[in-house]
Amino acid sequence: MLSFEQKLNILDSFPELEKKTVSLGRVNYHFEGSVQEKKTVGYHLHPNGNGFIYAGLLKGYDKDAKGYVNIREFSESQLRGLVHESILSLTANDEVPVEPLPSAPSSIIKPSPGGGNWVNEDGQVLTLKYEDDIWYIYSGIQLEMAFETREEAGIYLEEEGFQPFKGIPSL
Numbered sequence: 001m002l003s004f005e006q007k008l009n010i011l012d013s014f015p016e017l018e019k020k021t022v023s024l025g026r027v028n029y030h031f032e033g034s035v036q037e038k039k040t041v042g043y044h045l046h047p048n049g050n051g052f053i054y055a056g057l058l059k060g061y062d063k064d065a066k067g068y069v070n071i072r073e074f075s076e077s078q079l080r081g082l083v084h085e086s087i088l089s090l091t092a093n094d095e096v097p098v099e100p101l102p103s104a105p106s107s108i109i110k111p112s113p114g115g116g117n118w119v120n121e122d123g124q125v126l127t128l129k130y131e132d133d134i135w136y137i138y139s140g141i142q143l144e145m146a147f148e149t150r151e152e153a154g155i156y157l158e159e160e161g162f163q164p165f166k167g168i169p170s171l
Helices: 004-012 076-091 150-159
Strands: 018-021 027-030 040-045 052-054 068-070 116-119 125-131 134-139 142-147
Touching: 004 018, 004 040, 004 076, 040 076, 052 076, 076 116, 076 125, 125 150, 134 150, 142 150
Parallel strands: none
Antiparallel strands: 018 027, 027 040, 040 052, 052 068, 116 125, 125 134, 134 142
């Protein structure tokens, strides 16, 4: 389990999130760039290790009635991936729908407007994004590679040992 400070450091690494201290030592993270009504990505992160990330628009997560996922037992790569997906879901509009990440390598070459997170066996996360008619692969905020087709990007990611990030199994 990550410490409270580690969880805060991970969420602090997303410059689009604004940190807000709330009652009882808890911390929330807001995404003011949201095109959705929802703006809270991180909810009630607490020094006892508890905390929640909004996944109401995502599939494949065990969510509460308000759409939040408990992150108490998440690893660093799992938390980074979920926060990134949450932000993407809150920026999605009719032109770029958020879709679940592919569940099998054979679906890598199928076009998916939303791209997604890819993880290797060491827990490193790369993000595939489609922007301006190009498929970009990012490591954090750093551009790793760019490709003209989803197929080329998928082949590269597989060759580098990455697989689509499928989310966290239900607890």
